[in-house]
Amino acid sequence: MEIKFFNSCRSMSESACDLIVDFVRKKPDALLCAATGDTPTQTYQLLVEEHSRSKGLFAKIRLVKLDEWCGVRPNQDGSCEDYLQKHLLKPLGITGHRYYSFKSDSSEPVKECERMAEILRKIGPIDVAVLGVGVNGHIGFNEPGDVLTPFCHVAQLAPSSQGHSMTRHFGFLPQLGMTLGMADIMSATFILLLIAGQSKTDVFKTLLSRKISSQCPASVLWLHPHTVCLCDNSSVQLE
Ligand code: F6R
Numbered sequence: 001m002e003i004k005f006f007n008s009c010r011s012m013s014e015s016a017c018d019l020i021v022d023f024v025r026k027k028p029d030a031l032l033c034a035a036t037g038d039t040p041t042q043t044y045q046l047l048v049e050e051h052s053r054s055k056g057l058f059a060k061i062r063l064v065k066l067d068e069w070c071g072v073r074p075n076q077d078g079s080c081e082d083y084l085q086k087h088l089l090k091p092l093g094i095t096g097h098r099y100y101s102f103k104s105d106s107s108e109p110v111k112e113c114e115r116m117a118e119i120l121r122k123i124g125p126i127d128v129a130v131l132g133v134g135v136n137g138h139i140g141f142n143e144p145g146d147v148l149t150p151f152c153h154v155a156q157l158a159p160s161s162q163g164h165s166m167t168r169h170f171g172f173l174p175q176l177g178m179t180l181g182m183a184d185i186m187s188a189t190f191i192l193l194l195i196a197g198q199s200k201t202d203v204f205k206t207l208l209s210r211k212i213s214s215q216c217p218a219s220v221l222w223l224h225p226h227t228v229c230l231c232d233n234s235s236v237q238l239e
Contacts, residue, residue, distance in 0.1 A: 023127065
C-alpha cells in the first residue's frame, strides 16, 4: 500500500478523482465499486464535474455497490442506494444495466447476498474499488472480528457502524448490513482507500503500524499489490 498525504480534503479528493479518471480513460467500461459515506463525497462531486467537461467519459463505466444497510427503503435518506443515486448514478447517467446493487429492502438478505455474489462472479473482478474506512477499521461492512468473510455476506454491524452518520435518518439502529467480502475487494485491480476526519486518527495510526489483523480489516489492504491510500492530513491528526 502506498500512502499519500494531502493538506486538505479538497486536494485529497482531486487526487482521487484524477486516479479514477486516468483508469477510466484506459478502460472505459471499468467496473467501479463505490463506497458511500462522508469521505468519498467530494471525490464523487469532482467526477461529476469531470463528466460535464468530458462528455462520454463515463458512458460505459459500470458500478457495483459496496454495501448496504438491511431493512431500509431504497429512497430513504441515508441508504447507500439513495447516496449513490444522488452522487454518482443520476449525475453520471449510469442506468440499470450498468449498475449492480444489493436491494436494501430485501426480506431475504442472505439470498440477496447470494444473488450479488453470483452477479459479481459474472461481471467481476472489480477494476477500481473506492473505499473509506470505519473508525473501527471496517471496509465496506467487513467488521473487525476473529475471522473475516471472503464473499458477499450479511454482516452483524458493530455499534460504531450502527451509529454512523448515515443512520441518523432511519429512526432505528440497523443491526445488519449486506456487503461485498474481503476477497471480492482484494480481487480489485486497483484500490483507492480514502481517509479523512479527526475520528479516523486512531485507525490510521493502526494502519501505519503495518500490522495485518482481522481486528482491523483495512490492514489487510497491505497485502494488496496496488492499493493507494490517500489521507487528508489536515483532519487526521498524527501528533
Ligand atoms: C460505506 C462504507 C463504509 C464507510 C466507512 C467510513 O459504503 O463502505 O465502510 O466507508 O464507514 O464512512 P465515512 O466516510 O462516512 O466516515
